[in-house]
Amino acid sequence: MSAETHAGEGAGTHIRPAAEDAAGTAPGTGTPGAVAGGAPDATSTSYIAHFRVWRGDIDGGGLTDFEVEVHEGEVVLDIVHRLQATQAPDLAVRWNCKAGKCGSCSAEINGRPRLLCMTRMSVFERTETITITPLRAFPIVRDLVTNVSYNYAKAREVPAFVPPQDLGPGEYRMQQEDVERPQEFRKCIECFLCQDTCHVVRDHEENKQAFAGPRFLMRVAELDMHPLDAAEETGLDRKTTAQDEHGLGYCNITKCCTDVCPEHIKITDNALIPLKERAADRKYDPIVWLGNKIRRRS
Structure with missing residues (x-):
């Protein structure tokens, strides 16, 4: 902007x-x-x-x-x-x-x-x-x-894409369906209308410190579904950080962010809800929990 x-x-x-x-x-x-x-x-x-x-x-x-x-x-x-x-x-x-x-x-x-x-x-x-x-x-x-500097501060809090260590420049390969899935979120023009209409920050100033807002939770979701993002190999679990550091739990999926998006991005349905589901699985699903334990030991 x-x-x-x-x-x-x-x-x-x-x-x-x-x-x-x-x-x-x-x-x-x-x-x-x-x-x-x-x-x-x-x-x-x-x-x-x-x-x-x-x-x-x-x-x-x-x-x-x-x-x-x-x-x-x-x-x-x-x-x-x-x-x-x-x-x-x-x-x-x-x-x-x-x-x-x-x-x-x-x-x-x-x-x-x-x-x-x-x-x-x-x-x-x-x-x-x-x-x-x-x-x-x-x-x-x-x-x-x-003054929209709040949004730039939240943008800096989202860890960037982590390239895979075993691939060099020009060696990245992705399936077309994997390209199309996060491509929708790349249309964002950062007008911050979704941030403005989200009642979590609109009506509760005290939530701003703990809540990244729909625009940047969408960014976390985009990186989390990126097939080449090697964040987990470095110890960064985007699903956990979405919940614990970016305030994903504050979102109650009213879809007001989707409603005002000028690029018609389905922020709630295609980014926030799937991210919530993956975060819940990671934290509460006993089978996923056991698999993570076994993976750590190995």
Whole structure:
């Protein structure tokens, strides 16, 4: 995720050309596509929308109302940029690619964690008030920008892939089905929407120290199912560490992380539940326990 905070440059009043005003607005309203009385015209390609955007910093803040022009085909990030250009030049928002691949522009829209650049204005009613707030699970920096360093700290706690000692570079061989199984998790763009919506950290700040969150438990699961990962040969049991060090037991599989993932990764079904099953087998299955004992003696 980009660490930069961008604010729009320049301020002023957006003035619509006279020809556009005459052709595209109702008399006296100044609103594109409005009919008499100021109501939006559903057949028009542009209209005025009502936005509420959180403004403030770590010391406090609140929602500020804006009336802003919306054109056909735009996404919420377009509107935020228009607000920066015309009404709020100091509005802070983090963004980068505007293509749904960098994960930078994460925020909450009407209370739901989303990417600003992938949320089309067409999914909202034209009369609807659209509220944009920063990610709730992380500390505020300013306006829509949050401090997500918690996630980077958790990433560093996950031991990296351990290459097999008997194979050199270029000698790795895997079955296609073994490639496809963890490949789904490689689509993660680290937008941290799953981390934000997970109620284990969202509603319980005290859990952050012991809980890695769905994004990094998914990383542990990916490494654990990797057929070439030689972690166990070095004494690292990823199943045990998932439970004891990364807080796998805190997850109660509500699937809220899967629900908000912009890459449609089945985090719960394909990563967390199988990891829970393998961790439980390792710890409580008597046959597995006996096999581990025999293996240690040999």
